Amino acid sequence: MRKNLPVILITNDDGITSPGIRALVEAVKDLGQVIVVAPDSPQSGMGHAITIGTPLRLDRVEVFPGVESWQCSGTPADCVKLAHDKILHAKPDICLSGINHGANHSINVIYSGTMSAAMEAAIEGVPSIGFSSLDYKFDADFTVAKTVVHELASRMLAKEMPEHILLNVNIPVCTPEDFKGMKICRQAYAKWEEDFDRRTDPRGKDYYWMVGKFVNMDKGTETDVEALNQGYASVVPIKIDFTDMKMRDWLREEWSDMS
Numbered sequence: 217m218r219k220n221l222p223v224i225l226i227t228n229d230d231g232i233t234s235p236g237i238r239a240l241v242e243a244v245k246d247l248g249q250v251i252v253v254a255p256d257s258p259q260s261g262m263g264h265a266i267t268i269g270t271p272l273r274l275d276r277v278e279v280f281p282g283v284e285s286w287q288c289s290g291t292p293a294d295c296v297k298l299a300h301d302k303i304l305h306a307k308p309d310i311c312l313s314g315i316n317h318g319a320n321h322s323i324n325v326i327y328s329g330t331m332s333a334a335m336e337a338a339i340e341g342v343p344s345i346g347f348s349s350l351d352y353k354f355d356a357d358f359t360v361a362k363t364v365v366h367e368l369a370s371r372m373l374a375k376e377m378p379e380h381i382l383l384n385v386n387i388p389v390c391t392p393e394d395f396k397g398m399k400i401c402r403q404a405y406a407k408w409e410e411d412f413d414r415r416t417d418p419r420g421k422d423y424y425w426m427v428g429k430f431v432n433m434d435k436g437t438e439t440d441v442e443a444l445n446q447g448y449a450s451v452v453p454i455k456i457d458f459t460d461m462k463m464r465d466w467l468r469e470e471w472s473d474m475s
Contacts, residue, residue, distance in 0.1 A: 222248035222309035222373050225299055225337065229259040229292045229316065229329025232279055236315035239358035240347065241280050243365035244312065247373060251308070252280060253299035256287040260318075264332040265291045274298055292333035300340060310372050311337030314347030315361050317354065321386045321440040321450060322406035322432070331384055331454070338382035339456060343372050345383045350444060360395045361387040364449045367398070384452040388444045396447040403452050404439035406432040 224244055228237045232254035241250060256273075273289035286303060288295045296311065313334040320328040334346035345368055349361050364387050372381075384403075388395070410428035417423055432441050440450035467474070 224248045224250045225308035225311040226252045227254050227295045227333045231258045232287045240315050243362040244369045250283050252285040253295045259329045262291045262329040292329040293336040296336040311342045311344040316348035318352045319350045320348040322404040343377040343381045347385050349387045351389045382454045387449045399443040399448040400451045401438050401443050404441040405434040
């Protein structure tokens with residue numbers, strides 16, 4: 217490690233060769249010592265899965281000029297665990313995950329490997345951000361996203377952050393001229409209404425392909441979905457502690473014999 221420079225751990229779930237992680241590296245390489253540890257293949261939708269039944273492979277690769285980079289055979293969460301224990305041997309100053317090809321707003325945060333990698337770092341007390349672009353295309357334009365990344369990473373490095381801070385940041389599809397800026401907001405109540413398309417393979421066996429549509433049931437004006445629709449990047453603070461305090465208090469009152 218180079219002395220007197222902040223250490224920035226970068227990871228993702230789309231794989232180490234995805235354009236999104238390259239854009240993330242380019243956005244922050246002037247801010248400190250960048251170390252990349254990312255999956256060797258796409259891991260979208262893995263959530264916070266970890267590998268416990270098979271060996272993990274970790275190989276150094278030359279992907280980003282001048283940037284130490286490692287590819288891992290495991291999940292995004294595995295990448296962060298191995299980075300901390302076997303590569304850095306210490307906590308990085310910040311962890312950045314992404315830039316994901318596709319939205320991770322609202323309920324998507326639960327399924328997202330991008331966000332789970334950032335959450336794994338936050339569990340260890342590392343200030344972390346997961347970045348996602350609403351542009352799903354492989355050749356997406358990350359111009360606006362790189363501006364957002366640089367601004368938020370700079371802010372996070374400039375001041376000591378609260379313990380376990382984790383931000384979920386989504387960036388709209390727009391030109392720099394149409395970009396409205398960033399909004400701190402809350403997670404919308406939305407979900408996927410799924411169906412499973414039944415098909416038949418050449419051997420006559422049935423299989424299923426998940427399809428569906430995203431439905432926003434939240435009409436609030438301060439949600440991530442609303443901010444994105446207006447051309448803003450949404451910034452949502454995420455809690456590691458999933459305890460519903462209001463429901464805890466309600467249960468203590470309703471089920472008083474258990475309190």
